[in-house]
Every structure is written in structure tokens, then in C-alpha cells.
Amino acid sequence: MNLGVLGTYLPTLARYVAVMVGIAVIMLIAYRVQRFLGVKQEAATGRTLIMPWLIGFLIFNVFTIGSSLYLSFTEYNLFRAPEWVGFDNFSEIFDLQIAPLESAAQRSSDALPPRYDEVQRVTLGDGGFVIGARMEEFWRSLRLTLLYAVLTVPLGIVASLGVALLLNQKVRLLGFWRVLYYMPAILPSIATILLWRWIFSGSGLLNGLFAPFYRAAGIAAPSWLTNPDLVLIVFVVFSLWGVFGANSVILLAGLKGIPQELYEAADIDGADEWAKFRNVTLPMLSPSLFYNLVTSTIAALQVFEAAAFIDIPDSVGTFLNWLIYQEAFNFRNMGMASAMAWIMLLLILALTALVFRSSSAWVFYQGAKDAN
Amino acid sequence: MKRVLFLFLVAILLTVTISAGAQEPVTITISTWAGVDEAAELQVLIDEINAEVTGYQIVHQPIPGDYFPTVQTQLAGGTGADLYWLDQNQMAIKSEGVLMPLTECLADSEPETAGDVNDYYPGILAVNEYDGDVYGLPWIAQPVVLYYNRAIFDAAGVAYPEAGWTWDDFMAMGMELTQDTDADGEIDQWGFTNNGWPPPFIFVWQAGGEAISADFTTSPIDSPEFVEGFEFYLSTAYNPELSPSREVISEQGFGEMFKAGSIAMFMGGAADDLDRVDGMDVGVIHVPANPTTGDITTFAWNASTVVNGNTANPEEACDALVQITEAIQGWKIVSPRISQATVEHLVESEPRKEPNAEAIIAAAGDMRALPIFGNYSRWDATFWSEFWGPLLNNETDLSVAELAAEVRVDLEETLSD
Numbered sequence: 001m002n003l004g005v006l007g008t009y010l011p012t013l014a015r016y017v018a019v020m021v022g023i024a025v026i027m028l029i030a031y032r033v034q035r036f037l038g039v040k041q042e043a044a045t046g047r048t049l050i051m052p053w054l055i056g057f058l059i060f061n062v063f064t065i066g067s068s069l070y071l072s073f074t075e076y077n078l079f080r081a082p083e084w085v086g087f088d089n090f091s092e093i094f095d096l097q098i099a100p101l102e103s104a105a106q107r108s109s110d111a112l113p114p115r116y117d118e119v120q121r122v123t124l125g126d127g128g129f130v131i132g133a134r135m136e137e138f139w140r141s142l143r144l145t146l147l148y149a150v151l152t153v154p155l156g157i158v159a160s161l162g163v164a165l166l167l168n169q170k171v172r173l174l175g176f177w178r179v180l181y182y183m184p185a186i187l188p189s190i191a192t193i194l195l196w197r198w199i200f201s202g203s204g205l206l207n208g209l210f211a212p213f214y215r216a217a218g219i220a221a222p223s224w225l226t227n228p229d230l231v232l233i234v235f236v237v238f239s240l241w242g243v244f245g246a247n248s249v250i251l252l253a254g255l256k257g258i259p260q261e262l263y264e265a266a267d268i269d270g271a272d273e274w275a276k277f278r279n280v281t282l283p284m285l286s287p288s289l290f291y292n293l294v295t296s297t298i299a300a301l302q303v304f305e306a307a308a309f310i311d312i313p314d315s316v317g318t319f320l321n322w323l324i325y326q327e328a329f330n331f332r333n334m335g336m337a338s339a340m341a342w343i344m345l346l347l348i349l350a351l352t353a354l355v356f357r358s359s360s361a362w363v364f365y366q367g368a369k370d371a372n
Numbered sequence: 373m374k375r376v377l378f379l380f381l382v383a384i385l386l387t388v389t390i391s392a393g394a395q396e397p398v399t400i401t402i403s404t405w406a407g408v409d410e411a412a413e414l415q416v417l418i419d420e421i422n423a424e425v426t427g428y429q430i431v432h433q434p435i436p437g438d439y440f441p442t443v444q445t446q447l448a449g450g451t452g453a454d455l456y457w458l459d460q461n462q463m464a465i466k467s468e469g470v471l472m473p474l475t476e477c478l479a480d481s482e483p484e485t486a487g488d489v490n491d492y493y494p495g496i497l498a499v500n501e502y503d504g505d506v507y508g509l510p511w512i513a514q515p516v517v518l519y520y521n522r523a524i525f526d527a528a529g530v531a532y533p534e535a536g537w538t539w540d541d542f543m544a545m546g547m548e549l550t551q552d553t554d555a556d557g558e559i560d561q562w563g564f565t566n567n568g569w570p571p572p573f574i575f576v577w578q579a580g581g582e583a584i585s586a587d588f589t590t591s592p593i594d595s596p597e598f599v600e601g602f603e604f605y606l607s608t609a610y611n612p613e614l615s616p617s618r619e620v621i622s623e624q625g626f627g628e629m630f631k632a633g634s635i636a637m638f639m640g641g642a643a644d645d646l647d648r649v650d651g652m653d654v655g656v657i658h659v660p661a662n663p664t665t666g667d668i669t670t671f672a673w674n675a676s677t678v679v680n681g682n683t684a685n686p687e688e689a690c691d692a693l694v695q696i697t698e699a700i701q702g703w704k705i706v707s708p709r710i711s712q713a714t715v716e717h718l719v720e721s722e723p724r725k726e727p728n729a730e731a732i733i734a735a736a737g738d739m740r741a742l743p744i745f746g747n748y749s750r751w752d753a754t755f756w757s758e759f760w761g762p763l764l765n766n767e768t769d770l771s772v773a774e775l776a777a778e779v780r781v782d783l784e785e786t787l788s789d
Contacts, residue, residue, distance in 0.1 A: 078448040079468035107770075114781055117758075137757075202622030220619060226765075314757040315767060329441040331750050 023052050072338035082335065089339035093135045101128040108132065119143070138340060140317025142347075147232060148319070149300035152239040156296055157289060159243040164251035178252075185245025193309045196238050200224040228313045238306055242299075247292050254288030255281070283364040290363045294355055301348050320344050398685045400428045400692040402677070403446075403453035405439040417699040421692075428688040430696065447471075447680065454683040455693055458508060459675040460742055463499050466507040467746040472679035473505040477690035484711040486698035496674050496708045499741045508676030509693060511700040513708035514641040515739035516570050516671045517732060518660070522653040524549055524561065524636040533637075533657050539575075539604055542637070542660035546614045549636040559612070563636045565629060566609035567621045568764055570639040570659075570671065576601035577669040577740055578662035584743045584751070584787070591751070591783035593759065594776035601662075602763075603772050609764055618765075641673055642732040643705050648724050656728035658735045672739035674708060706736050713737065751786040758782055 027048050034044035072089055074082035099111040101123070108118035108130040116132035119139040133139050167178050184192070199205045207214075207221040214221050224234050258281065266276045282289075307322035317323075324344070328337035406414055411434045418430045433453055435442050440462050446452025447470040458465070465471065481487025489497060489506055493513060500508035518533065525532055528549050533541065546563025553561050573583060581598030584591050592598060610617050616629065630638040631649045639659060640646050647654040661668040677697055683689040701707040705722045713736055715729040725732065742748070759779040762768040768775055 077468070078444055079465065079470050109778055115785065117782075202619055203624070223619065223622070226618070226622075313765075314761055329444065331747075331753070332444065333750075 023055065026055075027051050068338040068341060071335055072342050074335045076334040076338075077332040078334060079332070085335065089336045090343075092336070093133075093138050093339060093343065095134045096139075097132045099130050099132065101130055103127065137317060137323060138320075140315075141320045141323045142317075144232065144312075144317045145301055145303070145320040148235055148239070148303065149297060151232070151236050152300050153293065153296045155236065156239060156243050156247065156300075157292055159240055160247035160251055160292065161285075161289070163243055163248040164255055167248065167252050168255045181244050181248065183244070184241055189305050190309065192241060193238070193306050196234075196241070197225070197310050200234050200237075202226075225310060226313060228316045231312055231316055235303075235306060235310075239300070247296065250292060251285065251288050254285045258284040284366070286363045287365060290355075290359050294352055297351055297355060298348055301344065301351070397426060398428045398688050399431050400455065400683075400685065400689055401431050401433050401453040402455040402457075402692070402696065403433045403435050403443065404457040405436060406432075406434050406457075407436050411436075413703065414700075417696070417703060421695045421699060425691070425695065428685065428692055430692050447682075450682045452680055452682075454680050454685065454689040455696070456678050456680065457511075457675060458678055460499050460673065460744055461748060461752070463508060463676060463678075463744050464746055464748040466500065466502040466678075466744075470681045471507040472681045472683060472686060472689070473507060474509070474679065474690065474693070475505050477686070478506065478509075478694070481694065484709075485694065486701060486709070487694040491709045491711050493708055493710060493736070493739070495740050496672060499674060499744045500676050500678075508678040509697040510674050510676045510708040511697050512643075512704040512706065513672045513674040513736065513739060513741070514643050514706055515732070515735040516574060516639050516659060516673075517642050517656050517728075517735045518658065519630065519638045519640055519644070519646040520655050520657065521630070521633060521636050522655055524633070528636075532655060533660070535657070536661065537657075538661045538663040538666075540663050543607075543614065546608075546637060550614055559616075561634050561636070562614065562616050562629075564608055564615050565621065565626065565635045565638060566605075566615055567618065567626050568609075568760075569626070572602050572605040572760065573740075573742070574639075574659055574669065574671045575605045575662070577671075578665060578667040579604070580662075580665055580667070583755070584745070586743075588743070588745045588787055589784075591780055591787060593755075593783065594773060594780050599773045599776060602776075606763055606772065610766075642725075642735065643722070647728050654728075656731040658731065658738065668738050669740050670735055670738055672736075672741050674741050706732060745787075747786050747789050750789065751783060754779070754782050754786055 030051055031044055031048040034047065035041070039047075071082055073084060073086060075085050075088075076082035095116075096119075097112055097116045099108075099113075101108075101111055101121075104123050104126050108121055111130050112118065112132035115134055117134075117136040118130055119133050119136050120131045120143070122128045122130070131139075163181060167174075167181060171177065197204075201207075202221065202223055202225075204224075206224065211221065222230055224230050262280045262284065263276055266280055271279065302321050303319045304321040304325070307319040308325075312318050318326075320340070321344070324337045324340045327333050327340060402418075404411070404414065411432060415432060418432055422429045443452065443456055443458070443462070444465070447465070475489075478487045478489060481489075484491050486509060489509075492510060496510050496513045497506070500506055500510060520533060522532065525545075528551065530545055530548050533545065542564075549561065549563035550559060551561045552559050576583065576598050579597045579601035581595055581601050582592055583598070593602075608615060616624075616635075621629065624632070624634070627638070627640070627644075627646065629635045630646055631652070633652065638646060642656075647656055658668050659670045677693055677700070679686070679689045679693055701709060701712060702717075702721055705718055705725060707713070707717060707721070713733055715733055718729045718733060719726045745751075759775055763772060763775060770778070
């Protein structure tokens, strides 16, 4: 009996069922063992029920994260066994050279040793210096990613706060406005990116709208996506699309949670709107703003889809996450890609820790204050 | 109740036993990047094969998105389909030990069949060879030819290109055809177009240059021949006397401009539909020759079918490979087989190509593939980002020769990795 497509699907299904049965048996044994050891029924049941998740977490998260750490110390091309190279991948990434420029006209490649390419050139008077690296694409991408985060996170939070304040107004058809403002968040991200790509393309909506202005001013329409000086601006504009969505909803929930008595007390004290916003709304909203700051920073450093669908000029670099993917799947350089991923992880951890450290100075937790 | 259960178990046992003893044909899976329409056409061929063979049945498992990362992951995991389509760049994995060597299983193939490796253009087959073995059977080798719009030539009173034409003829014609046809002060018709396509290797090879040496140890892009070819290539891109600017191409579309009648000459793959545009009279001729060497080598995009090294049924997979390659070579153009390099075969595969079949077949005889090796993707990325891209996009003030000397070091580093 030829099962056609089912012939390849059924063995997979059988393995899937076998895994399910296997997990069920393990759960049963774990439960019995716990009960045998005198664990109360409620505790044994709870532990047994989280076991499938725990097994999945260990296999698909802990093991893979651990594997990538190991791979970062190897040379591994997917098809051959990983070869231990110690810190070579990290050494190559951090192999930087700073070379002085004898004149402003001197080319970076003449100043730098062979095999080092320019990451950043700084001209000071008739001289200056150039920073070069062997993995210059990593440093260019890191620079682009950090610049993107520095620009988009504050802008995004301010814009989200603006949207949340708007949606917190007592106006007619409030439900409709809230749905309308949340709508962009439920659109598939790839569709949104393709739409933005079209808007900013040479013959896209933006240049089409401004065509009369360009003609009148006698200037060429900007190449938003291919001009190295403009492309970051384009990505920052894309990112603002994200203000309509979870960030605004979280801030809106935060606004709803601010006790009205505080505003009434401020009114009695004669506070104007700005004073109320600065002294009541912002402090009371600071935990929500803090949460948004942490998640937005992490998200900004992990941009992937936009970079995958929009070509960025090589001289600018690309986003770090996309560079890692390219290194892994285009060049099959899994060891180097893992090393880059771990550097990115440590960077995100460091920035998150910094934000957490700073929180004691500006985040106000009402309960904590009351407790003191 | 127990009796019913017993009978049920016996019935299952009997079914399993009978099924196991029935010598069922094995399933050979093939994964391709085919989209909906292409997959439907391929399925017709597969159905025909399945109706004729007895030992196996072929099942198509298309992967229309994120194809190569998926294939690589499947191969690395020891799973996946028995057969895969791989294009020339993807064939770089031939040296990784994950594909089945085919020399032995193809040894008894009939002459002038898909399994006869001697029937393939050697340069195309070379993409599939590694260390004395063959790892894939090519099913397409599409030479770049020159499409020209006869109406534009007629209106300008310029004679059509003829066999033996050279770069000089090409430039002279292109510049003559670049015109402001509506006299509004702006050029609206161009002789040629280049936005990075066609590949520069056409002109480099014709001038006698090489991007990678035959033994894959050097990348002599600073040789005078390479520089000559590349400089000519650059002179055809974004040249206001010959071709539209990047902005105009971006606004009006690359191939679309030719179809809209604003480009006189366009270099495209032989299978492109540029000569089938309604209302357009389009001729096809080989690419212009280097005026000194007279060489008319052209670039060929090619793709192959390979066998997964982990296939559970190597014999059936090899036979299925030959069968399906034979079928595809009668479907896709241009066939990479010498015995099929005939106008008749081409027209049989694609009747709409009849008017230009002769020129296409002639170009096939001069086609050449990229020199593919294990680290080709890294070489290619370096070549583009450090050399080709900056020169094409005018991002460097260095000459071709100066930049070539600088980048050669980085390119050769990728060869030694």
C-alpha cells in the first residue's frame, strides 16, 4: 500500500505519539516515586504536571543555550564535527587596531595593517586616527544596532506615552479609537515591513507625495533605502510603528491605575495640568515606563525581520541579529555566529542591568514607599 | 469484552504482517524551491514517472520559503528528503560529505541519458564535481544572451547586432540608441541597462581574466585582463550616455523598462520571457565579443538535483534522480546536456522560444559557470562588499586596479579558510 505523502508523515506522527507516551510514563513514575517518598499528593501532582514543560525547557532552551556557548569556542560548519579553537572566535572579533592618520587625505587602508578594515574614521585637523578591525562587519553592525536602540527607545517611549494619554481621554467612541490605535500591532510584522519598504522605495509613496516639492526645489528624490546617511532614519521611522500596540496598552493600564484622589489633592493644592503630569502622572507611571524601557531596549537590540527584508548598504553594516543569522546560515560559520550571539547576550544583560541599577533613582513604587 | 479485544488485536497483527510481506515500493522524497505553479508543473512529470516505475514512488515536498537554511539544517540533522534541488552557489556543500557520491551508481547509465555524465557540458558538470566524484546532476544551464528591441533599432536607423559583434559595436550602438525621443530635454530611451546584472564575469572571462584560479588557490582580480573586463563592465552601468541611472531603474523597474520599450538591449537568461512580450518584436543574439580576443564566453546560471547522503534507499534514490533529471531536462530550458543542444529539443521543451532557439543554442556552446568551492559564499560576499559593490555604486575613489590589488588579499584569505 503506497501512502504517498502520508508515508513520510506517519513515521513522524508515530514518533510524536511515542514521545507523548514516554513523557506520560515518566510523569507517572515521577508521581509514584514522590508519593512513595512521602510527598503530599498536592505537591506531587503539581511537580508532576510541570514536568513536561520542565523537560521541554531543559532540552530546547537550557541545552541549546549551553550548546551555543560551547560552539562559540569551536569552528563548526554544520556538517562536520565542531573543532575546539578556544577563544579564537572572540579574539578575531576583538582584534582592533587604531592607526594614526598622517593627513586628512590619507586613506584608511594605507594607515591600517593588511586585513584590517575601517570601522570608524576620526579626522582631527589635518590628521586624526582610524579604528580598524578584522571583523569590521561586526563592529559596524554593533554601531548601527546601538545607534538604532539609542534613537528608537526614548522616541518610542515618548510616543507610546503620548498615544496612551490620548487614549485615556474621555471622548466619544473611546472603544473605537482604542481598537483603531491597537490595530497596527496585530498586523503581521513582515506585511508591515514590506509596506514601509514600498513607502520609502525610490518610486514609493513618500517620494511620490513629495515629487512636486523636489521638482520645485530642483533636487533629486532621496534614495531612502540605499543612501547610507538616510537608512538609519528610515529604520527609526519604521520602529515608531511599534508605539501603537503593547507599549501603549501597558502605559494606558498604568494610567488607569493611578488613584484619582492624587489628582483631586493636586487640584486642591492648585496644581496646573503640567504640574499634575510631572508630579503625579509620571511618578505613578514610572513602573510601567521602566517595564517599557527594559523590554524596548531588549527588542531594539534584537531587530531581525526588518533587516531580513530590507537591504542595508554594506558601508553602514546591518543589524547584529541579522549578521549572526547570515554568519550561521549563509556562511555556515556557526562557531563565529555563536560567539557573536554571546557577545550580544552579554551586551543586552549589561544594558538591562544598567537600567535596573538606575531604577532606584527614578522608579516610584507606591507600595514600597508606603512600606517605608 | 476480552474476546472482542483479542479479535481486534489479531486483526491488527494480520494487517501488519500482510502489509510487511507485500514488498511495497519505497517512497523517494524530493524537496525543491518550487512555488505553486512550478510545483504543479513538476507534479505532472512526477506523476508520469510514478506511473512507469515499480520499485519506488516519488513524492514532492516543496520548501518555497527559506529554502537553503532549511535544507542545510535537514542535511546536518541527518533527516530530510532523499533528493534536493540545489543551485550553483548552494552546490558549495558538495565538499561537506552530506551528499551521496553518484559516480558509482551512474556508472552503468546509457549514453546520452540524464545519467551519462559525459553528456553534460564539462564546465556545468564541474560545479557538481569534487575530489573526483560527481555529487549532482544538472537540470538547467541558462546562458546569458542579449535581447534587443527591433522597433527601437528601426526607429533610430541602427542596424541590428550581428554575429561577431564586439564590445566596441555594442557601445556604439548603445550610445546611438540612447535618446531623448520626445525632445523634452531628458533622456527617455537608453541603449542598455545594468544595475549589477548582468554579472561582470562575462566581460572578465572574455578578456582572459579569472576571478578564482583553476586550483582555487589565488584570486587574481588585479591581473590586467580582469581589470580590462571589469572596467568595461563598469562603463556599461549608470552611464548617462548608455544606461539609465540607479534612481530611474529603481523608479521604473529593471526588466520592466525593457518590456515598456525604453531599453534597446538587455542581457538576460535564455529562459527569460523578454522575447514573449505582447506587441514587441525582440531578437536574441550572443553577448558581444571582446574586440581583442574575439571571445564570446557568457555566464550560465545552473542548478542540479542531488541525493541526500543519508538516504535510506540509495539505489532507488539514484534511479529516481536519473528519471526526474531526464524529465526536467525536457521541461526547463536550456538543457545542460550536449546531446540535447539542438533547436528541436529546445523548441519541444518551450515552443514559445522557437524564433530565437538557434541563438540560444549557439550561446549555450559558449557558456561558463561560476567556480564553486566550499567557501564560495564567503568569497562572493567579500567580492561584492569590498570590490564590486563600491565600484558599481561609486563609493570609492580608487581605480579598479588599485582596489583590486587591495581586495585580492581578503579574497585569497577566503580561499585558504
